[in-house]
Amino acid sequence: HAVVLLDEVQKHYKMGSEVVRALNGVSLTFERGSFWAIMGPSGSGKSTMLNLLGCLDRPTAGRYLLEGTDVNTLDDDRLSELRLRHLGFIFQSFNLIPQLTVSGNIELPLYYLGWTEHDSAARAAELAELVGLGERLGHRPMELSGGQQQRVAVARALANDPAVLLADEPTGNLDSKTGDQIMDMLKDLNKQGKTVLMVTHEPEVAQHAPNRLYMRDGVIDRIERD
Ligand code: ADP
Ligand code: ADP
Numbered sequence: 360h361a362v363v364l365l366d367e368v369q370k371h372y373k374m375g376s377e378v379v380r381a382l383n384g385v386s387l388t389f390e391r392g393s394f395w396a397i398m399g400p401s402g403s404g405k406s407t408m409l410n411l412l413g414c415l416d417r418p419t420a421g422r423y424l425l426e427g428t429d430v431n432t433l434d435d436d437r438l439s440e441l442r443l444r445h446l447g448f449i450f451q452s453f454n455l456i457p458q459l460t461v462s463g464n465i466e467l468p469l470y471y472l473g474w475t476e477h478d479s480a481a482r483a484a485e486l487a488e489l490v491g492l493g494e495r496l497g498h499r500p501m502e503l504s505g506g507q508q509q510r511v512a513v514a515r516a517l518a519n520d521p522a523v524l525l526a527d528e529p530t531g532n533l534d535s536k537t538g539d540q541i542m543d544m545l546k547d548l549n550k551q552g553k554t555v556l557m558v559t560h561e562p563e564v565a566q567h568a569p570n571r572l573y574m575r576d577g578v579i580d581r582i583e584r585d
């Protein structure tokens with residue numbers, strides 16, 4: 360079944376007396392195990408869509424079902440719980456905590472999920488190994504290259520074994536060779552069953568995704584599938 364379902368979703372922002380319809384009736388399903396690029400010009404609603412998908416915000420109207428749960432039926436605490444359980448986030452600027460080690464950064468979501476220190480340290484070591492940073496567990500982000508930092512962020516996003524990875528311009532701060540390595544990693548994770556939803560404005564990056572959704576003025580302009 361669909362891991363994500365949007366049904367006539369609207370998101371409005373009030374700007375003084377004006378109402379901006381950042382999303383203006385978006386209906387779609389993302390199937391489990393699919394890989395999507397979300398594209399579109401600046402201001403078309405990509406960030407708004409990602410914030411909604413990420414449960415950082417709620418629809419003004421319409422329904423968003425994540426793993427069958429309607430986010431509008433949840434209070435803030437339950438919504439955070441849903442986010443922690445089902446979603447992993449990857450950002451353009453990595454968003455690692457500079458004071459924490461690689462291990463500490465990967466462990467962070469597990470801390471919020473209430474894992475023991477012992478279990479989360481073991482999980483972090485396993486994930487660091489998976490992303491090729493098994494020897495760097497004690498390093499701080501500043502001591503790593505951009506590509507290595509993004510691999511830590513991928514490991515962090517995987518910590519809770521989420522159904523869905525949400526990636527916001529994941530290669531935007533990387534040179535093209537390093538960016539390709541991150542895309543290869545996302546493609547591998549997708550082959551292993553993760554649903555990957557990636558916002559990008561770079562067509563070359565989007566071509567890595569077999570499904571591409573183009574936004575325009577808060578609506579779906581078109582969909583391409585390989
Ligand atoms: P936002 O804050 O809207 O997510 P970003 O910070 O991700 O934008 O943008 C990163 C860089 O990409 C910036 O230099 C921005 O000007 C550029 N950019 C963002 N969207 C587009 C677009 N649709 N077309 C071209 N360049 C873009
Ligand atoms: P994109 O990510 O494709 O650049 P956004 O989702 O950021 O598009 O923006 C969609 C529309 O909503 C734009 O017109 C933008 O100005 C508006 N918008 C986004 N966030 C806010 C906000 N917090 N308050 C008011 N308007 C917003």
